[in-house]
Amino acid sequence: MEGTIGIIAKIFVAIVALEHLYILWIEMFAWETAGKKTFKSLPAELFKPTKGLAANQGLYNGFLAAGLIWSLLIENPEWQKNIALFFLSCVVVAGIYGAITASKNIFVKQGLPALIALLLVLFS
Numbered sequence: 001m002e003g004t005i006g007i008i009a010k011i012f013v014a015i016v017a018l019e020h021l022y023i024l025w026i027e028m029f030a031w032e033t034a035g036k037k038t039f040k041s042l043p044a045e046l047f048k049p050t051k052g053l054a055a056n057q058g059l060y061n062g063f064l065a066a067g068l069i070w071s072l073l074i075e076n077p078e079w080q081k082n083i084a085l086f087f088l089s090c091v092v093v094a095g096i097y098g099a100i101t102a103s104k105n106i107f108v109k110q111g112l113p114a115l116i117a118l119l120l121v122l123f124s
Contacts, residue, residue, distance in 0.1 A: 001081055006124035010072060012117035013084050016091060017068035019113065020061045027058030041103070064091055081121055088118040 031054040067087035074080040095111020
C-alpha cells in the first residue's frame with residue numbers, strides 16, 4: 001500500500017481497527033455500563049446475565065483489531081495488502097450478517113467503514 005491512496009487506505013484500516021478495539025472494550029469490560037448506553041434496544045435486565053456472551057463477542061472483535069493492526073506492521077507490501085484484505089473482508093461479512101440478523105445500523109457503523117477501507121486497499 002503505497003502512494004496517496006495507500007496512505008488513505010492505511011488510515012481507514014487503522015480507523016476500523018480502533019473501532020473494533022472500542023467494541024472489545026465495551027463488550028468485555030463495560031458491558032453493564034457503556035454497553036447499556038450503546039445497545040439501547042436490549043432490556044436493561046439482560047446485561048448482567050449476558051455479560052459472558054458479550055465478553056466472548058468482544059474477544060472476537062479484538063482478534064479482528066489485532067489482525068488489522070498486524071497488517072499495518074507488515075513490511076512486505078504484498079503480504080500487508082493480503083492480510084488487510086482478509087481481516088477487512090471478515091469485518092464486512094460480520095457487518096452484513098449483523099445487518100441481516102440484528103440491526104441494519106451494524107452494517108452502516110462497522111461494515112461500511114471496512115468496505116471503504118477494503119476498496120482503498122484493493123486500489124492502492
